Amino acid sequence: MIDLSTTYLGLKLKNPLVASASPLSKKIEQVRHMEEAGIAAVVMYSLFEEQIIHESLELDHYLTRSADAFAEALTYLPDIGPYNLLPDKYVENVEKLKKAVNIPVIGSLNGVSKGGWIRYARRIQEAGADALELNLYFIPTDPAISAQELEDTQIDLVANVKSSIKIPLAVKLSPFYTSLPHFVKRLAAAGADGLVLFNRFYQPDFDIEELNIAHTLDLSTPAELRLPLRWIALLHGHVHVDFALTSGVHSANEVIKAMMAGAKVSMMASKLLDSGIGAVSNTISELKNWMEEREYTSIQQMQGSMSQKAVAEPSAFERANYMKVLSSFRDLP
């Protein structure tokens, strides 16, 4: 009997495949289907503080704009409230999900203010989430802010959130840190129980006919696995937190690689959005088959087996690897 189980953030999971934050978790039915298909845990869609503020101010703007200005129309839209605003809806969805499924539910939060991070982290905890994932989605655009200041702010934030909740805390990062290992170590020291590598940014595109910025979201491809794979392999064993690999997980192949690099779980979203929830059961059965064929007995057995610490050729993860790729390119016909 192959043991697919793993632990992540102190949660015992039946396998290492977790649904990462995506619109799929907005619907209870979809999560239930994912559970039935075998998903081990679900990270909920992200609650964005900016979106919360925007929603609130927008509603207020349109309900009050031009009100009490013209004798015949003192209001224009009926202020029918109460309004189920994003945070309420989110909390409600966490509660509903917890009732509907047995798998762990991980809340996801992207804040902008210290007060906001803490307030919403607590509300997600109170709603019954098993863990919380903080999404440090931030594009530094101010030339006056140094890397040090930025990192200090984020560390401070993680420490603050950690001290205000009791449930385990994971931090989802972008790959763009000058010294990722150092920063990751600081995060661990600040209280992060897990690290999710990496966030995929919405990258703006250009419409060259209209000379506009085009907002599109492309789903991931398996090739995107490489970046988090390398970093988890590098960090595994050096920083004592649970790693989750996200970006490019489309099949059992990527799950296996993630495990081998040292991740506790691998997270899937694009594939589910693209091919449907059936991808969960396919991936798990492929994983099982693969392990069976190769006589692996457990997931834990392979976790970290290809990390930098464990491989025969540690330099392969460093600059030498780059040299090798270039030379292999030259060898091509």
Place this chain on the structure above:
Amino acid sequence: MKSNIITVDGNEAAASVAHRLNEVIAIYPITPSSPMGEHADAWSAKHQKNLWGTVPLVIEMQSEGGAAGAVHGALQAGALTTTFTASQGLLLMIPNMYKIAGELTSTVFHVAARSIAAQALSIFGDHQDVMAVRQTGFALLASGSVQEVHDFAAIAQAATLKARVPFVHFFDGFRTSHEVAKIFQLSDEELRSLVDDELIRAHRARGLSPEHPFIRGTAQNPDVYFQARETVNPFYKATPAIVQEVMDKFAKITGRQYHLFDYVGHPEAERVVILMGSGGETAEATAKFLADQGEKVAAIRVRLYRPFPTEEFIKALPKSVKSIAVLDRTKEPGSAGEPLYLDIVNALAENGRADIKVIGGRYGLSSKEFTPAMVKATLDELKKPEPKNHFTVGITDDVSHTSLDVDTSFSIEPEETVRCMFFGLGSDGTVGANKNSIKIIGEETDNFAQGYFVYDSKKSGTVTTSHLRFGSTPIHAPYLIEANQANFLACHQFNFLEQFDMLKYAKPGGVFLLNSLYGPDEVWDKLPREVQQAIVDKKLKFYVINGYEVAEKTGMGSRVNTIMQTAFFAISGILPREAAIAEIKHAIEKTYGKRGEAVVKMNFDAVDATIENLFEVKVPAAVTSKITRRSPVPNEAPEFVRNVIGQMLVFDGNNVPVSALPVDGTFPSATTQWEKRNLALEIPVWESDLCIQCGKCIMVCPHAVIRQKIYDEKLLDGAPATFKHMPSKFKEFSQGMAYTVQVAPEDCTGCTLCVDVCPAKDKSQAGRKALNMAPQPPLRESESKNWDFFMKIPDLDRKLINPSTIKNSQLLRPLFEFSGACSGCGETPYIKLVSQLFGDRAIVANATGCSSIYGANLPTTPWSVDSKGRGPAWSNSLFEDNAEFGLGMRLTVDKQNEYARELLQNEEIAKALGTDLVNALLNADQSHEAGIEEQRDRVSEVKAKLAGSKDARAKDLISIADSLVKKSVWIIGGDGWAYDIGYGGLDHVLASGRNVNVLVLDTEVYSNTGGQASKSTPRAAVAKFAMSGKGLPKKDLGLIAMAYGYVYVARVAMGYNDQQTLRAFLEAESYDGPSLIIAYSHCIEQGIDTSLGLQQQKLAVQSGAWPVYRYDPRLAQQGKNPLIIESKEPSIPVSQYAYNETRYKMLTLTDEARAEELMREAQHDAKSRWTLYQQMAAIHYDADGNGNGHHD
């Protein structure tokens, strides 16, 4: 604080009782009664129950006529039924009111009494509407204050059930319906003990039922009709006593005693004033005041006007009375006197009191102020040996000399009452904040509180004036705060100071608070001299706060409401400062809490930042300013504009005498050009190096403030230094022409639609377009000069312009300009297009609604004239009859044209004119501008040749010769008119086959009255009366019209395809038959950023929610399918379009599951509509123009 104290306005006070005492409520929105229906609908939507534990059923009908029909039906079937209405709405109910009364049916209609449209429409209050139903058989019960509205709503209901006579319960529109006051609320228990359940069961038992069938509503003949009409007399005779009985019972329950006539004043009064409504409050207070000073005067307030209780009136009148002045708030031209006056004269004559001298007078029409000084003037008139009869009070009538002189310095305001006035900008939230303050003071202290709000006539950049009173005793002052009476005066917009005199209201020694960009040390020098003078003379305490900066820093944007409210409490001392701040914050949480923490925080931040930015100004002893108040209109304006409109513009219209006004409601065109409103903070700036001269910016501008011209370069001589121009790229015209796009800086509202639509971008800096917004103040002077220069450049001759392309059509001068429409309005670009293409020969019938308000609300109006003095001739009849009204115009044009042609063919006239000219006139091709111009020349020739002729036919021909020039009749209105109230007429007019052009400005909601659902409202959108999202699809008006086969129909969206829009307008006008254009009009009611309105139009089309097409019956005659669908197959989901709009999005916040379901259905609607149109467009037509059912 007592638990049964509430702070509400009159409408809510009425609705609160009516909703609890009824089962069925059928309404139709009309100002100022709309909020009653809206409250009732909102309460039912929240499942609020009536007294008997069931939720009243509220339905919005297609018109007041429809509402009355539904009420009649519901009553006949036995339900407790009510309605709310006013003005024209009540008039539309008259036929049913006769029926309801004739059948002795218990009901109460609650009416916010309003003026009737006569020489002009007015939304404001008087008794013309209720006086027009006094003959229907309804009882009329008048309340005069917010408390009385609440109380009389209950008394009327209890009385009608017992009397069986139906009641109109009325109160003064705006003055009472919109006054906010602290009142004692009637509890459910109190209402229960007032209303007898057995009477309700009896009412029910009289209802129609097949279980015990009967016939009601027979046709009667000369033999019995008369007698049957007399059967009801005992019921009417009994009614006054029943009302008094209920009033007495009410007094036992609540302690508030009312009588059919309330007599107040000296017990042995010799002079008495009699009136009803809110004026009674003023008369009562004044009579008391004068009686206390020993004057033998009194006021009698009429409560029950119909059935007129003659006996009780005589009883109410002391023997001492020698003379009476009866005041009517109505006007009946040609009558022997106004109705209340005649009733009083009659009552006295019939009861042996003909010895009393009676005079009658009119007051308060259209919410004209009625003050204690006017009451005193009326009572003083009675002292005269020969008092004026049929007088007026409150105006200066220098024509018929009816008006009484009034000593405006007379005041009875108690010293202890605190009076506060606030001048705000509509969008800054001042009124909302003041309503909040009244609630705080009314409900958190023992003080009584009153608030009344005055709005100006525009929809953007409005000035609001708030009048607040607070005091330890109940406030009986239903009139505005008068000169020298305001203890506290606040100006929330600095630039108001240079526009009009507000400090005249400040009480000497009072407080003046100014929202100022300038601090306490620099503000003095920035004030106009007149303001400095008033501050010094009146020894005002002067405070400033930079509310703009605090608002900006705290995220409030332009809403300075919370800041100014905090400053008011901080300075006025009405509440201790700390307590006041706590209460403001509490109120903020209560008002905004449900909208989310961010809104609350933003307001809290504003409160906290206010105190530290509030400063007292050390007032210098002398006036030093070199700035003086601006003249409202420039000197070059016509005399009428300078003298009359100018006076109205500085809020001094009350002092315009009768002689200054036209006798028949006729006003000159083109007056908005004289009112420089300077609303825009930023205006578009033209970059000639990038401009491709496409004309799109000109087309979309809602206010016609951006224009293009091509002209001879030589005309640039003497151009101001900053005047921009470039060589013309129009190949149609001769070389060497210059081209300019010019903005009117003082008329622009800063909506940015022109920038949004501009397609020309800088290749090296994509963010820079041929139009970019820049701050207005530094550009104001130079661009004003440029605009004046630009306007003096002659327009290109219309004959040279082929309007079939956007760029060429936009060379035509707009003859609809600078209207009071909202910034970024989605309707006005279409109206402006009509004015450009056909304005010099257009007659416009305009339905009541937004377009009639921004199109014709005084002081200034936007319909304009060209350089030859020609322009659209415009009129408004009513809301419901606009199609018929326009058809009538067409009929006259056609008839006069026919008669003119007949006269031309008269032998003698033909001889006088010459055969060539006659033939040319009769056979003129007027399908193009040149042909029309040639015909105009011929008509001039006719007039010249026949001038001086003594022949009656020749004279006739001169008088109608203009009808030989092609006319363009336009029938314009919104969806409320076209889909609902005016639909029957519209259908008939389309069916008539006559050559009229109907333009429906479709905002998918009643815009002017504040967003009530119409049949045009699409599925899934939230609107008033569709609070849980409209569950049914939008009515397809175009499809219905297409069914005739001979109606030209187009559905357009300028933001999707401006060329298609232009083409539709040209084709519709050229079609010699009825045409219907349904135009997507984005609107603030939809909850969108109007600067993105055009993009939203595009999404609407792309999603299939708004397919665009043209249906041209002429194609069928050519054997072609008349339907040309011009939108592409839907390419985005409806939700992608809809959820950019709050009207759709808010349902996802209140009922997500329903929102999803309705959006799914809306998607289905779009798809099935698309499929149907596709099939229609694919039908093969044969050469006879018949669709043969085969698909191509």
